[in-house]
Amino acid sequence: MTYYVTTPIYYVNDAPHLGHAYTTVAADVLARWHRQRGEDVWFLTGTDEHGEKILRTAEANGVPPQVWADRLAEESWKPLWQHLGISHDDFIRTTQQRHTDRVREFFQDLYDNGRIRKGSYEGPYCVACEEYKLPGELIEAADGTLLCAIHKRPVDLLKEENYFFKLSEYGERLLAHYEANPRFVQPESARNEVVNFVRGGLQDLSVSRSTFDWGVKIPWDDDHVIYVWADALLNYATAVGYNENPEKFESTFPADVHLVGKDILRFHAIIWPAMLMANGLPLPGRIAANGWLMVGGEKMSKSNLTGIRPQDLTAHFGVDAYRWYFLRAIAFGQDGSFSWEDFTARYTSELANDYGNLASRVTVMIGRYCGGTLPEATAAGEAERAVREGLARTVAEADRRIGDELDFQGGILAVFDFVKQVNGYLTEQEPWKVAKEDSPEAEARLATILYTAAESLRAITVLLAPIMPETSQQLWGSLGAEASLGRLPDQRIQETADWGRLPAGTTVTKGAVLFPRLEEKPTV
Structure with missing residues (x-):
């Protein structure tokens, strides 16, 4: 059916x-x-x-x-x-x-x-x-x-x-x-x-x-x-x-x-x-x-x-941010308020600073420390296990909330909680410091941190594709996922938490900024 x-x-x-x-x-x-x-x-x-x-x-x-x-x-x-x-x-x-x-x-x-x-x-x-x-x-x-x-x-x-x-x-x-x-x-x-x-x-x-x-x-x-x-x-x-x-x-x-x-x-x-x-x-x-x-x-x-007009907002914030904002800011089924100020604050905090910055940090570091080639994770520990478990919870919750309950806000919040978890993981693991250490152990540790972050981004991209399709496609390309995993719309939600889908050796590039700095609010 x-x-x-x-x-x-x-x-x-x-x-x-x-x-x-x-x-x-x-x-x-x-x-x-x-x-x-x-x-x-x-x-x-x-x-x-x-x-x-x-x-x-x-x-x-x-x-x-x-x-x-x-x-x-x-x-x-x-x-x-x-x-x-x-x-x-x-x-x-x-x-x-x-x-x-x-x-x-x-x-x-x-x-x-x-x-x-x-x-x-x-x-x-x-x-x-x-x-x-x-x-x-x-x-x-x-x-x-x-x-x-x-x-x-x-x-x-x-x-x-x-x-x-x-x-x-x-x-x-x-x-x-x-x-x-x-x-x-x-x-x-x-x-x-x-x-x-x-x-x-x-x-x-x-x-x-x-x-x-x-x-x-x-x-x-x-x-x-x-x-x-x-x-x-x-x-x-x-x-x-x-x-x-x-x-x-x-x-x-x-x-x-x-x-x-x-x-x-x-x-x-x-x-x-x-x-x-x-x-x-x-x-x-x-x-x-x-x-x-x-x-x-x-x-x-x-x-x-x-x-x-919707076009007044998309001209300022972009189409994908527009799609994201109203479902993120307003619980479906409840009355909700819109203001330029709230949209601007959420765009800057959640899209640009949390999600966009994560994507930029990961792709830049893979380029800087690994020559743009996704390294293999060989030194995973408790920190990485926590990320994997967080992803599994996120996929299950987002799928239930969006696919079954029509709770778009709850599903988006679940994904962005995971974005924050991955950002926190990078902050705690400090790959920029590990990269300065000259030892095989440090090299393996750096590779594991960067792989974990990139694989997390792969999953986040799949989960956000229905909400922000163009931005997700842009990041999918930066991660080199199209060549190894196929088209983004063909990725299955229920397989998103399967860890290790993005293969080591994939070419990762830094694309354009996902969420550019906003200009002054236009007069509409």
Whole structure:
């Protein structure tokens, strides 16, 4: 079976911001990690291009909605993912025929099976959320205007005749599934929110709109288009061959992990599994919700002024440091804050001083004392055994935290604890002093110290490759590992702690500085 991981598909009402990139980089790290476990992986991302919000945005910009969607998908979203090194296997757009045809078939099946009824609905509607709001999901402005609690925008009071999915019939089945599968929704706070919401009673879901026509037509009634969220959720099935490629679908679907923002948790943890239950399809393994990214205490979004472009940060810190920082600084599933000052401090302390300095020291000393040839370790003792044991613990912990628990921060911290251990080992062993001693014992000791440090770097490089692929590739080349061990992406996580993989005699060179000194903070 294939390990199948997804991001949400993102609205094309504007260009991507840091919050979108955070979720997507996390998914990329997870996909790369499982590939390095030797698993078949399918990594899906894409864009959500239907609905009233897209229609209004396109009209405000004086172009048809398809033209707007094409422009944003091709000129903003895809280029950013390429820039950030996102290794997705597919990029689905909900305006593609491979999606729209299958969505109509899915809904026809729901209708034929009696899962959909016609009725009328009246209530507050947030265009930005593309969702009717319950009373508890609204806040009141000073003038009495009702606002969406998420977007702080006035809601529209709508009344229309729609088709409804009988969501109310699935409450008990959903609760039973949550109970039987405690990891289905993560983190625990998100699971509790979902369970409490379902226990409060589910209402049937309006799954069509008749006040605009930018969407997938209801197959039995051309006066209605399918509700954008019901359309969008099906991308996870249509992208892997639903009703089109049975072999691909059976080997890939359902997703092992859907990574989502917590503001769209209910769609994924309630509506999506209920839709699958209704048509007899299997449910995903996990819905993992990340928290909000805060800047100045305010949620990062396209609808306020905190939307810093990812490119502003990568131009200053570099792409790999960007990928590393947000997963290192913010526990996945929790809200987190971003500041230039914090990024700068962590970059300097952890990347440049700890990791970059270790790589530089080791490669320079092998060049200086061994002519650039990795020596053989013949005098290993207790200090080296401690390093080997530290590596074994690090690999096991990082693999568990990142690969199984989606604890990216914990996995990164485990690796950087080992970086500190190796730096401490060099400080204690003082190879620069040993090199001044003129004896066979000192020569053997120096060779052992330098081999131990280089072999540790080999392992660190493999563990950080899913997080910082370009930097890791650069160091992999400096260590001469490509020639002796093969491509970095082909290295297996579970073999990383096997000591002695980097052979003596390998040519080691000092490459460019991994993490250059930062310039002054730019004005953005």
